[in-house]
Amino acid sequence: MAAPDKLIIETPEQIAIEYTLAGAGSRFLAIAVDTALQLVVILSLVLILVAARVAAGTGFGGWATWVQAAMVLVYFGLMHGYFAIFEALWSGQTPGKRLIGLRVISTSGRPITAFDSILRNLLRIIDSIPGIYAVGLLSVFVTARNQRLGDLAAGTVVVHEQSLRHGASPAALAAPVSFGAARLEPREVEAMETFLTRRDDLPLHMRDRTARQLAGHLRQRLSLSAEQQPSDERLLEELVAEYRRMGRAR
Numbered sequence: 001m002a003a004p005d006k007l008i009i010e011t012p013e014q015i016a017i018e019y020t021l022a023g024a025g026s027r028f029l030a031i032a033v034d035t036a037l038q039l040v041v042i043l044s045l046v047l048i049l050v051a052a053r054v055a056a057g058t059g060f061g062g063w064a065t066w067v068q069a070a071m072v073l074v075y076f077g078l079m080h081g082y083f084a085i086f087e088a089l090w091s092g093q094t095p096g097k098r099l100i101g102l103r104v105i106s107t108s109g110r111p112i113t114a115f116d117s118i119l120r121n122l123l124r125i126i127d128s129i130p131g132i133y134a135v136g137l138l139s140v141f142v143t144a145r146n147q148r149l150g151d152l153a154a155g156t157v158v159v160h161e162q163s164l165r166h167g168a169s170p171a172a173l174a175a176p177v178s179f180g181a182a183r184l185e186p187r188e189v190e191a192m193e194t195f196l197t198r199r200d201d202l203p204l205h206m207r208d209r210t211a212r213q214l215a216g217h218l219r220q221r222l223s224l225s226a227e228q229q230p231s232d233e234r235l236l237e238e239l240v241a242e243y244r245r246m247g248r249a250r
Contacts, residue, residue, distance in 0.1 A: 007145060007157060009109035017109055017194050017210070018202060021146045022102045022158040024137055031133070033096030038078050045074060080121060087117040093161070103161040107145070109194065112156055120150035160201075179235070180222045181242040188218070189243050192236045199233070211236065 007019040022030075049071070086094040092104035092112045104112050104120070112120075127136030127148045136148035145157050181189075195214060199207050215232035218224075218239060230238065 005146075007107075007109075007159065017191065018198070018206065019105070019109070019157075019159040020201065022160055023146055024140045026100055026102060026160070027140065027146075027158055028133075028137075030094070030096035030100040030102050033099055034082065034094050035096075037095055038082055041078055042075060045071070080124060083124060084117045084121040087112065087121070088114040092117075092156075097158075097161075101161050102158050104151075104156050104158050107155050107157055110190070112154070116154045116156055120154035120156050123148075123150035123153055161197075179224065179239055179242055181239050182246060183222060184218075184239070184243060188221070189240065192218075192240050196233075196236060196240060208232075 005021050005023065007021055009017045009019070083094055087104055090098070093102070097103060104117070106112055106116060124136075127133060127139070127150055129135045133148075136150075139148045139152070140146045143152070145151075147157060151157060192214060195210055199211070202210065211232040215235045218235065
């Protein structure tokens with residue numbers, strides 16, 4: 001059973017991939033950064049509007065209503081479209097989430113779709129009631145996967161993101177070796193990439209067990225010969241590197 005702050009996904013190959021769920025604190029920091037960026041943009045637009053009005057020397061006259069309506073639309077777009085657009089284009093991240101090291105994924109462990117992003121952020125209006133995300137925070141505290149209402153509706157969770165460290169993939173520097181990565185399914189490559197991305201955060205016994213299970217499945221799947229038997233993690237690194245060289249990485 002997963003710990004309260006963990007999400008464990010079983011892949012079709014019976015490999016357990018573990019994610020660390022983001023709590024209220026880290027999510028609050030991320031949204032604080034995003035809100036600050038939104039306010040900077042909004043303030044800049046207001047200052048530009050005021051400067052334009054002063055430069056004109058007169059009021060906007062009959063255009064005042066249209067200008068105000070446009071500002072309301074821009075404000076709404078920045079406050080709500082900001083999250084949906086960034087998460088859709090940046091695979092579940094906004095500038096705030098990227099800075100804090102968080103990412104939105106589906107509860108199945110897969111990257112979110114544009115529809116997921118739009119749906120979870122439409123409900124942000126309710127989650128933010130009464131302006132301090134009280135509803136969203138309450139939902140995060142009472143749900144098993146730290147989900148706000150938008151996450152529950154879209155089937156998403158927020159997890160801690162770990163990037164591959166420089167030098168972690170010696171296979172990228174070695175002479176290319178063919179292991180038959182062309183025969184791999186995208187979901188198998190995704191499972192390897194997920195493990196390699198998060199392995200440094202796994203307990204040593206779970207890291208070794210997961211690498212052994214993944215490598216064992218792939219050795220059998222690709223019918224690797226006795227001469228093609230690097231260590232478990234090295235094999236995963238080389239398979240991902242080969243797949244990327246083919247230009248077929250996600």
